[in-house]
Amino acid sequence: MTRQLTIGLVAHDARKDGLVDWAKTHAALLAPARIISTGTTGGRLLEALPDLDVTRVKSGPLGGDQQIGAMIAEDRMDALIFFVDPLSPMPHDVDVKALMRLGIVYDLPMAFSARAATILLKGLEAPGGG
Numbered sequence: 001m002t003r004q005l006t007i008g009l010v011a012h013d014a015r016k017d018g019l020v021d022w023a024k025t026h027a028a029l030l031a032p033a034r035i036i037s038t039g040t041t042g043g044r045l046l047e048a049l050p051d052l053d054v055t056r057v058k059s060g061p062l063g064g065d066q067q068i069g070a071m072i073a074e075d076r077m078d079a080l081i082f083f084v085d086p087l088s089p090m091p092h093d094v095d096v097k098a099l100m101r102l103g104i105v106y107d108l109p110m111a112f113s114a115r116a117a118t119i120l121l122k123g124l125e126a127p128g129g130g
Protein backbone atom coordinates (compact mmCIF):
# COMPACT_ATOMS: atom_id res chain seq x y z
CA MET A 1 0.00 0.00 0.00
CA THR A 2 1.32 3.45 -0.87
CA ARG A 3 1.61 6.18 1.75
CA GLN A 4 -1.14 8.80 1.91
CA LEU A 5 -0.03 12.03 0.24
CA THR A 6 -0.50 15.40 1.93
CA ILE A 7 -1.32 18.13 -0.57
CA GLY A 8 -1.79 21.83 0.18
CA LEU A 9 -4.67 23.39 -1.74
CA VAL A 10 -4.97 27.16 -1.52
CA ALA A 11 -6.59 29.86 -3.67
CA HIS A 12 -6.83 33.61 -3.56
CA ASP A 13 -10.37 34.99 -3.70
CA ALA A 14 -10.44 35.67 -7.45
CA ARG A 15 -9.19 32.13 -8.12
CA LYS A 16 -11.39 30.19 -5.67
CA ASP A 17 -14.05 29.33 -8.26
CA GLY A 18 -11.27 28.11 -10.53
CA LEU A 19 -9.79 25.91 -7.82
CA VAL A 20 -13.18 24.43 -6.93
CA ASP A 21 -13.86 23.64 -10.61
CA TRP A 22 -10.39 22.11 -10.94
CA ALA A 23 -10.88 20.03 -7.77
CA LYS A 24 -14.26 18.75 -9.04
CA THR A 25 -12.63 17.67 -12.29
CA HIS A 26 -9.85 15.87 -10.41
CA ALA A 27 -11.88 14.66 -7.41
CA ALA A 28 -11.03 11.01 -8.02
CA LEU A 29 -7.28 11.71 -7.90
CA LEU A 30 -7.64 13.98 -4.85
CA ALA A 31 -9.86 11.55 -2.93
CA PRO A 32 -7.05 9.41 -1.43
CA ALA A 33 -4.99 12.44 -0.37
CA ARG A 34 -4.98 14.38 2.85
CA ILE A 35 -5.64 17.98 1.86
CA ILE A 36 -4.52 20.99 3.87
CA SER A 37 -6.22 24.26 2.97
CA THR A 38 -6.36 27.79 4.23
CA GLY A 39 -9.64 28.62 5.97
CA THR A 40 -11.85 30.07 3.27
CA THR A 41 -10.47 27.89 0.49
CA GLY A 42 -11.04 24.78 2.60
CA GLY A 43 -14.61 25.84 3.33
CA ARG A 44 -15.31 26.24 -0.39
CA LEU A 45 -13.77 22.85 -1.17
CA LEU A 46 -15.78 21.07 1.52
CA GLU A 47 -18.99 22.74 0.37
CA ALA A 48 -18.44 21.47 -3.18
CA LEU A 49 -16.78 18.13 -2.33
CA PRO A 50 -17.80 17.06 1.19
CA ASP A 51 -16.13 13.67 0.87
CA LEU A 52 -12.63 15.08 0.48
CA ASP A 53 -10.30 14.78 3.48
CA VAL A 54 -9.74 18.52 4.01
CA THR A 55 -8.06 19.96 7.10
CA ARG A 56 -8.44 23.73 7.37
CA VAL A 57 -5.80 25.97 8.89
CA LYS A 58 -6.30 29.72 9.42
CA SER A 59 -7.30 32.01 6.61
CA GLY A 60 -4.29 33.14 4.56
CA PRO A 61 -4.22 36.76 5.74
CA LEU A 62 -4.53 35.57 9.37
CA GLY A 63 -1.55 33.22 9.28
CA GLY A 64 -2.73 30.26 7.19
CA ASP A 65 0.01 30.65 4.60
CA GLN A 66 2.58 30.63 7.38
CA GLN A 67 1.03 27.52 8.94
CA ILE A 68 1.35 25.71 5.61
CA GLY A 69 4.90 27.06 5.29
CA ALA A 70 5.72 25.57 8.69
CA MET A 71 4.40 22.20 7.51
CA ILE A 72 6.71 22.40 4.50
CA ALA A 73 9.67 23.19 6.77
CA GLU A 74 8.75 20.20 8.93
CA ASP A 75 8.59 17.90 5.90
CA ARG A 76 4.87 17.27 6.40
CA MET A 77 3.73 18.29 2.92
CA ASP A 78 4.16 16.44 -0.38
CA ALA A 79 2.99 19.15 -2.77
CA LEU A 80 1.42 22.60 -2.88
CA ILE A 81 -1.22 23.67 -5.36
CA PHE A 82 -1.86 27.38 -4.96
CA PHE A 83 -4.16 29.20 -7.37
CA VAL A 84 -2.59 32.63 -7.11
CA ASP A 85 -4.27 35.87 -8.16
CA PRO A 86 -1.50 37.69 -10.04
CA LEU A 87 -3.58 40.84 -10.63
CA SER A 88 -4.52 42.04 -7.14
CA PRO A 89 -2.45 43.53 -4.35
CA MET A 90 -2.58 41.40 -1.17
CA PRO A 91 -2.26 42.68 2.38
CA HIS A 92 -0.39 39.49 3.21
CA ASP A 93 1.88 39.49 0.19
CA VAL A 94 4.91 38.84 2.39
CA ASP A 95 3.28 35.66 3.71
CA VAL A 96 2.55 34.47 0.17
CA LYS A 97 6.17 35.10 -0.82
CA ALA A 98 7.43 33.35 2.31
CA LEU A 99 5.28 30.30 1.54
CA MET A 100 6.58 30.09 -2.03
CA ARG A 101 10.13 30.66 -0.83
CA LEU A 102 9.95 27.75 1.63
CA GLY A 103 8.54 25.55 -1.10
CA ILE A 104 11.61 26.34 -3.19
CA VAL A 105 14.00 25.92 -0.25
CA TYR A 106 12.65 22.42 0.38
CA ASP A 107 12.25 21.55 -3.32
CA LEU A 108 8.54 20.92 -2.86
CA PRO A 109 6.54 20.21 -6.03
CA MET A 110 4.36 23.31 -6.48
CA ALA A 111 1.88 24.59 -9.03
CA PHE A 112 0.28 28.03 -9.17
CA SER A 113 -2.33 27.62 -11.90
CA ALA A 114 -4.75 25.01 -13.24
CA ARG A 115 -2.79 23.35 -16.05
CA ALA A 116 0.37 23.11 -13.97
CA ALA A 117 -1.69 21.71 -11.10
CA THR A 118 -3.06 18.96 -13.34
CA ILE A 119 0.41 17.95 -14.49
CA LEU A 120 1.64 18.00 -10.87
CA LEU A 121 -1.26 15.92 -9.56
CA LYS A 122 -0.88 13.32 -12.30
CA GLY A 123 2.87 13.22 -11.66
CA LEU A 124 2.30 12.59 -7.95
CA GLU A 125 0.00 9.70 -8.74
CA ALA A 126 2.46 8.12 -11.17
CA PRO A 127 4.66 5.27 -9.90
CA GLY A 128 7.46 6.82 -7.83
CA GLY A 129 5.81 10.25 -8.12
CA GLY A 130 4.92 10.82 -4.48
Ligand SMILES: O=C(CO)COP(=O)(O)O
Nearest residue numbers: 038039040041059060061
Ligand atom coordinates in the same frame (compact mmCIF):
# COMPACT_ATOMS: atom_id res chain seq x y z
O1 LIG B 1 -5.11 34.21 1.25
C1 LIG B 1 -4.94 33.06 0.98
C2 LIG B 1 -3.62 32.60 0.49
O2 LIG B 1 -2.65 33.60 0.48
C3 LIG B 1 -6.00 32.07 1.10
O3 LIG B 1 -6.70 32.22 2.30
P1 LIG B 1 -8.23 31.82 2.37
O4 LIG B 1 -8.35 30.46 1.79
O5 LIG B 1 -8.62 31.86 3.80
O6 LIG B 1 -8.95 32.85 1.54
